[in-house]
Amino acid sequence: xxxxxxxxxxxxxxxxxxxxxxxxxxxxEVAAEFSNPVMLYxxxxxxxxxxxxxxxxFYPSKPPFPLLHVDTTWKFREMIRFRDDTAKRLGLDLIVHxxxxxxxxxxxxFDHGSSVHTRIMKTEALKQALxxxxxxxxxxGARRDEEKSRAKERVFSFRNANHGWDPKNQRPExxxxxxxxxxKGESIRAFPLSNWTELDIWQYILTEDxxxxxxxxxxxxPVVERDGMLIMVDDERMKLQxxxxxxxxxxxxxTLGCYPLTGAIESDADTLPAIVREMLIARTSERxxxxxxxxxxxxxxxxxxxxxx
Amino acid sequence: xxxxxxxETAEAAVNEYILAQETKDQLRFLTCGSVDDGKSTLIGRLLxxxxxxxxxxxAALERDSRxxxxxxxxxxxxxxxxxxxxxxxxxxxxxxxxxxxxxxxRKFIVADTPxxxxxxxxxATGASTADLAVLLVDARNGLMVQxxxxxxxxxxxxxxxxxxxxxxxxxxxxxxxxxxxxRKDFESFASGFDFETLExxxxxxxxxxxxxxxxxxxxxxxxxTLLEHLETVEFGEHALEAxxxxxxxxxxxxxxxxxxxxxxxASGRVTVGEELVVAGPAKSSRVKSIIGPDGEVPxxxxxxxxxxxxxxxxxxxRGDLLSSAAHRPExxxxxxxxxxxxxxxxxxxxxxxxxxxxxxxxxxxxSEIKHKIxxxxxxxxxGKTLELNEIAFCNFSLSSAVPFDPYEANRTTxxxxxxxxxxxxxxxxxxxxxxxxxxxxxxWQALEIDKTARxxxxxxxxxxxxxxxxxxxGKSTIASMVEKxxxxxxxxxxxxxxxxxxxxxxxxxxxxxxxxxxxxRRVGEVAKLFTDAGLITLVSFIxxxxxxxxxxxxxxxxxxxxxxxxxxxxxxxxxRDPKGLYAKADRGEIKNFTGxxxxxxxxxxxxxxxxxxxxxxxxxxxxxxxxxxxxxxxxGFAEDGEGI
Numbered sequence: 001x002x003x004x005x006x007x008x009x010x011x012x013x014x015x016x017x018x019x020x021x022x023x024x025x026x027x028x029e030v031a032a033e034f035s036n037p038v039m040l041y042x043x044x045x046x047x048x049x050x051x052x053x054x055x056x057x058f059y060p061s062k063p064p065f066p067l068l069h070v071d072t073t074w075k076f077r078e079m080i081r082f083r084d085d086t087a088k089r090l091g092l093d094l095i096v097h098x099x100x101x102x103x104x105x106x107x108x109x110f111d112h113g114s115s116v117h118t119r120i121m122k123t124e125a126l127k128q129a130l131x132x133x134x135x136x137x138x139x140x141g142a143r144r145d146e147e148k149s150r151a152k153e154r155v156f157s158f159r160n161a162n163h164g165w166d167p168k169n170q171r172p173e174x175x176x177x178x179x180x181x182x183x184k185g186e187s188i189r190a191f192p193l194s195n196w197t198e199l200d201i202w203q204y205i206l207t208e209d210x211x212x213x214x215x216x217x218x219x220x221x222p223v224v225e226r227d228g229m230l231i232m233v234d235d236e237r238m239k240l241q242x243x244x245x246x247x248x249x250x251x252x253x254x255t256l257g258c259y260p261l262t263g264a265i266e267s268d269a270d271t272l273p274a275i276v277r278e279m280l281i282a283r284t285s286e287r288x289x290x291x292x293x294x295x296x297x298x299x300x301x302x303x304x305x306x307x308x309x
Numbered sequence: 310x311x312x313x314x315x316x317e318t319a320e321a322a323v324n325e326y327i328l329a330q331e332t333k334d335q336l337r338f339l340t341c342g343s344v345d346d347g348k349s350t351l352i353g354r355l356l357x358x359x360x361x362x363x364x365x366x367x368a369a370l371e372r373d374s375r376x377x378x379x380x381x382x383x384x385x386x387x388x389x390x391x392x393x394x395x396x397x398x399x400x401x402x403x404x405x406x407x408x409x410x411x412x413x414x415r416k417f418i419v420a421d422t423p424x425x426x427x428x429x430x431x432x433a434t435g436a437s438t439a440d441l442a443v444l445l446v447d448a449r450n451g452l453m454v455q456x457x458x459x460x461x462x463x464x465x466x467x468x469x470x471x472x473x474x475x476x477x478x479x480x481x482x483x484x485x486x487x488x489x490x491x492r493k494d495f496e497s498f499a500s501g502f503d504f505e506t507l508e509x510x511x512x513x514x515x516x517x518x519x520x521x522x523x524x525x526x527x528x529x530x531x532x533x534t535l536l537e538h539l540e541t542v543e544f545g546e547h548a549l550e551a552x553x554x555x556x557x558x559x560x561x562x563x564x565x566x567x568x569x570x571x572x573x574x575a576s577g578r579v580t581v582g583e584e585l586v587v588a589g590p591a592k593s594s595r596v597k598s599i600i601g602p603d604g605e606v607p608x609x610x611x612x613x614x615x616x617x618x619x620x621x622x623x624x625x626x627r628g629d630l631l632s633s634a635a636h637r638p639e640x641x642x643x644x645x646x647x648x649x650x651x652x653x654x655x656x657x658x659x660x661x662x663x664x665x666x667x668x669x670x671x672x673x674x675x676s677e678i679k680h681k682i683x684x685x686x687x688x689x690x691x692g693k694t695l696e697l698n699e700i701a702f703c704n705f706s707l708s709s710a711v712p713f714d715p716y717e718a719n720r721t722t723x724x725x726x727x728x729x730x731x732x733x734x735x736x737x738x739x740x741x742x743x744x745x746x747x748x749x750x751x752x753w754q755a756l757e758i759d760k761t762a763r764x765x766x767x768x769x770x771x772x773x774x775x776x777x778x779x780x781x782x783g784k785s786t787i788a789s790m791v792e793k794x795x796x797x798x799x800x801x802x803x804x805x806x807x808x809x810x811x812x813x814x815x816x817x818x819x820x821x822x823x824x825x826x827x828x829x830r831r832v833g834e835v836a837k838l839f840t841d842a843g844l845i846t847l848v849s850f851i852x853x854x855x856x857x858x859x860x861x862x863x864x865x866x867x868x869x870x871x872x873x874x875x876x877x878x879x880x881x882x883x884x885r886d887p888k889g890l891y892a893k894a895d896r897g898e899i900k901n902f903t904g905x906x907x908x909x910x911x912x913x914x915x916x917x918x919x920x921x922x923x924x925x926x927x928x929x930x931x932x933x934x935x936x937x938x939x940x941x942x943x944x945g946f947a948e949d950g951e952g953i
Contacts, residue, residue: 012545013612015335015416020602024614025573028559032627032668056602057571057614061563144407151406170404171735172430172651174437175724176573177665181733195418197409207331 016204023050023192024057025176026155027139030190031057031064033180034137037190038130041067041094043079043086044256045212046141046193049201052210053192054139055090066093068129068138072121073098074109074258076234082213095133099125109260110239117258127163130187137180137188145197155194161185199279206272218252218270229263333411336539337418339435339468341459342445347476351445351514352408352421355536358521359410405435414540424455429462429684429698430651433738436466437724440544443472443535448481448511451491454685457498461684464502465647465700465740467720470544471499473509474535478527479516485529503717508538547720548611552636553577553585554714554722556667557629561616569600569616570625572668575721577633578610579617584634587625588712593634594619628669630712630722638722641744642710645679648695648703652729652736656695657826661860662736664707666725672708672863673727679703693823704745716740731855760866764843767801770942771840773865774933776849777858777912778875779904780890781882783921783929787875788849790930795845798943803839805832807850820901826857833861840865845942853909868940873933874915879904881922 013021027050030037039054041047054063069083087094099107102120109117130138144151154170156178171179182188193201205212223230224244231238233246238260240246251264252275269278342348408419420435422428424445436442442463446456463471473495481487492509499507510519511530518524521536533541554575561569579585579596586593599609600616609615617631625631632638650656656675664673680689681701695701716723727737764771774791776784788804795802811818815831818824829852839846852858862870882904883891894902901907912918917936919929937943 011549011610012334014331015333016331017602018335018612021573021612021614024602025558028571028614029668032559058559058561059600059616060567060569061561145409151408152404167404172434172738173735174434174726174738175721176438177724177726179665179726179728179733179735181663181728183733186733195407195409197411197416199411200416203331 016200016207019196019200020053020056020204022176022195023053026178026190026192027054027057027063029176029178029180030137030139030156030188033178034188036133036135037065037137037139038068038095038133038135039063039065039139040126040141041069041083041086042141042256043069043075043083043213044141045201045205045216046143046196048086048210048212049196049204050139050141050192051086051090052208062091065139066095068095068097068133068135070122070125070129071096071098072117072125072258073103074117074121074237074260076213076215076232076256076259076262078215079213079256082211086211095129097125097129097132099128108237109258110237114261117261121258130163135187136182137190139190139192141193142191143196143198143201144194153191153194155191156180157189157191158182159187159189163187199276202272202276202279206276209272212272213256215253215256216275218250218267218274220248221251221264222246223249223251223264230266231262232259232264234259333414333416335416335418336441336542336544337420337439338441338443338539339420339422339432339439339463340443340445341422341432341435341463342424342455342474342476346424346445346447347514348424348445349421351443351474351476351512351520351535352419354514354517354520355417355419356408356410358517359412359536405431412536412540417539424459426455426458426684427698429458429700430649430738432459432462433466433649433651436463436468437738439463439466439468441470441472441539441542442468443474445474445476446491446495448475448478448484448487448491452494452498456495457687458684460495460499460502461687464504465649467716467740469503469505469547470542471504471507472535472538473507474514475509475511476514478511479513479518483511483518483524483526485511485527488530506542508532508542510535510538548576549578551576551611551714551719553579553583553631553633554638554719555579555585555617555631556669556722557625557627557631558668560626567618568622569618570631571614571616572631573614574609574611575667576611576719578608580608585617585619585631586634586637587623588630588632588638589640589710591637592623592625594621594623596620628667630667632712638712638714639744640710640712641746642707643676643705643745644707644713644741645702645704645743645745646725646739646741647682647716648675648701648727648737648739650695650697650699650701650737652734653697654729654736655697655822656701656737657823658693658703659823659826659830660854660856661730661863663728663730664705664725664739665728666711666713667722669711670728671711672730674706675703676706677704693821702742705739713741713744715743717742729856730859760841760843763841767843769800769843769845771843772845772869772871772937772942773836773840773861774845774847774871774873775836775852775858775861776847776873776875777852777915778877778921779879779882779909780851780902781885781887782875782877783926784849784851784875786926787873787919787921787929787933788847790926791933792847794930794934800845800943801843802845802847804847804849805836805839810835810850820899820907822854822901822907825853825907829854829857829861833857833864836861837864840869851903851909853903853907855910855912858912871917871936872912872915873917873919874912875919875921876911877921 099121107117107120142150154173158171159165222233224233224246230251249266250268252267253262253264269275340348340352406421408421410417420439422432422435444456444459475488475491488511511527512519514520519534521534523534556572556575557570558572561571581596581599583596584593597618597620599606601609658675658678661672661674663670678692679702681692681699683690684700714722723741725739726735729736776788778784785806792802792804810832815828818828832848836846836848886892893899894905903909917933
């Protein structure tokens with residue numbers, strides 16, 4: 001292939017190599033500066049890439065921090081299987097936390113709505129887990145291209161003792177010199193994938209052949225159309241409403257979360273190249289598949305102020 | 310061809326296209342200019358035209374345009390990029406936001422920064438990681454003060470490629486004459502900066518002329534469109550060509566047989582077998598292996614995150630800098646640097662901050678502000694402190710020597726940030742200019758008779774009792790009483806009193822924040838000498854700032870510093886007013902009076918906290934003596950005759 005025609009001199013790092021190096025640098029910096037870091041592992045493609053980068057960052061050692069999954073009990077079953085297999089395959093410690101009060105009250109996205117469910121089973125649960133283990137830094141797989149308020153978030157994002165984010169009072173972040181200083185109780189959320197786009201993620205998965213939850217690939221799945229979204233019937237807790245029928249459709253997911261809140265898209269992309277191909281001609285951004293962002297365009301910023309990742 | 314064949318061909322073409330994507334490179338650029346210059350519109354235009362604006366974002370945009378838009382019925386492209394809620398409502402951009410778009414040739418990361426002077430720090434933040442800067446100019450207004458400021462900051466932060474985007478050319482009738490006039494103005498002004506490429510492009514961001522598509526209204530312009538230029542400009546050679554620098558971030562020790570040093574190559578390249586040195590102690594070894602992200606490689610270059618192993622076992626830890634043996638970095642504990650101040654709290658010379666350079670963090674003070682730089686006129690001005698968004702050329706003094714290069718030669722090893730020791734906020738960004746030589750010429754004189762020898766002779770354990778509190782709180786009265794008791798007990802003591810010291814050692818100092826810091830620094834150093842001499846030293850100073858008390862604490866040995874907070878409410882101090890100072894301050898005759906127009910930062914964890922209302926000084930003094938006794942300061946000959 002003629003490299004020149006694609007704008008890269010053989011000397012300069014390619015886009016993916018530059019992103020990879022930057023992420024590894026960030027991951028190592030967190031491990032070196034904090035006494036008790038943890039990596040939030042949400043099982044999705046971004047988490048998968050972040051974990052893959054962490055394995056590279058410390059090779060031949062293992063990453064010097066555990067993985068944490070906040071389990072709402074409403075994740076797709078395939079996700080949970082994949083999570084446990086991944087931790088085992090890589091030989092990493094996995095902490096799973098579920099909000100015990102939420103469990104007791106049987107919080108469900110069907111009965112309590114997406115915002116109550118998200119607050120109690122995700123935001124509150126995450127805070128509980130971070131406090132319980134005294135983590136002073138937590139890696140998240142968020143990207144700046146996902147959403148407007150993320151576009152301004154720092155790579156090292158400071159959280160006060162209540163896990164709150166103050167968008168008006170962020171630390172300036174220059175060069176690759178990250179300020180890791182926190183007082184007791186305060187913490188940093190670190191985002192090694194800040195500068196990746198969704199397309200970068202898929203291209204990297206393709207190049208590196210990173211294992212992914214099968215839900216990302218198109219397959220015939222039982223779905224119900226509800227509020228303009230295709231919801232997969234993953235277990236018996238999903239009750240059909242009047243007029244709804246379960247149909248088998250060729251679908252896949254662009255993002256993964258709690259199954260009642262995650263819309264599928266109709267697609268026949270069942271291989272990585274097919275997914276990237278679909279991405280290249282995508283006309284709809286990925287968060288559209290998430291019910292929780294729908295309310296209003298500034299809703300993510302509100303959630304983040306309260307401690308959401 | 311059958312349908313299957315056609316599908317296969319199409320698939321192969323797409324796959325080839327996907328492979329080609331992997332060889333794309335990445336350009337990070339900064340856009341600066343004010344909202345009125347159309348900066349947000351320009352970025353919106355780039356995102357829109359490169360088709361990365363997805364349908365649902367567009368739908369949300371149309372809704373928001375009706376709510377906040379400033380261009381009537383059209384879609385307001387600027388709303389795509391103005392991020393946070395509050396900013397949208399105010400119609401201004403106040404932080405740095407990062408945007409992404411890609412073409413077949415490159416992926417772009419845009420740092421979108423505000424243009425006003427009060428956001429200099431935000432622009433510097435965006436510029437620190439940018440390969441190129443796009444400076445916007447409104448064709449109607451030509452070069453403005455802010456254009457000069459932006460060019461200056463871009464140059465200061467080491468950006469070598471600049472695009473002068475002469476926008477709103479439609480509003481001057483697509484005039485070539487106007488374009489040439491602005492271009493020449495800028496070129497003559499910018500000739501003093503170290504820009505390698507400078508491309509002036511006439512455009513209309515609102516209508517898309519010369520942004521991504523060639524304008525049909527400016528046949529006189531034969532240069533590239535903005536996007537063409539961004540896609541083809543060469544950049545980044547400097548880091549590749551500079552000598553090898555590798556700040557060690559992490560020591561990788563999975564087992565006894567492997568010791569690797571992980572980090573990101575700041576500049577240059579490295580090959581297996583090459584000789585490297587550790588800057589500072591100047592130990593050297595050869596590269597045994599290089600582990601890149603995909604396994605062992607024979608060589609690596611700037612920007613790559615790797616792990617190195619060396620032939621010899623030498624002591625290397627996080628913060629060390631591995632360098633080419635032929636071209637070594639500077640190593641010094643004093644240097645001169647440009648500093649951009651980023652905090653609402655002013656910079657005070659003499660106040661200690663944490664300084665992070667590479668993977669190393671040390672304590673540092675600004676020993677002198679050589680001059681401030683007016684960012685609009687570039688004039689040098691004198692200054693004793695530095696306020697938010699001000700830039701100055703300063704001398705720095707560090708707690709230990711660090712390796713570095715001048716920023717001009719290396720944007721990674723010459724850059725540092727300053728962190729406040731109390732709030733932990735990032736308060737400054739610095740670019741090293743050169744090392745100051747005097748540091749290496751003054752060596753510590755090693756003395757054979759040391760603190761232990763002296764205090765043993767005196768039969769006591771040296772300590773500093775640091776009394777802090779408002780004027781009139783009773784510090785001096787209590788200190789004097791404590792000293793008397795110690796004296797009677799046969800202890801060697803000395804009292805440093807705020808007022809007394811200001812008659813001698815510190816008579817050149819006033820009461821500004823900067824002078825207060827220096828006042829405490831000197832007293833701290835004197836107290837340290839007395840402690841070295843084995844004395845129990847009593848310091849009675851208002852010492853209103855936490856950081857300076859902390860500085861004094863850090864000067865002393867472990868456990869030697871005893872902070873005594875004489876906590877008397879200001880109402881009570883004012884009632885007592887032994888020297889009539891509150892009355893004077895109230896009349897405006899004294900400026901910067903602590904508690905009135907200058908702050909007092911109460912200690913958070915003093916060793917001794919005296920709530921001094923309605924208490925007998927005698928009783929308070931006894932409490933302090935009891936503390937000293939319990940903590941073992943007054944052990945010594947009285948009890949077991951063995952000394953300490």
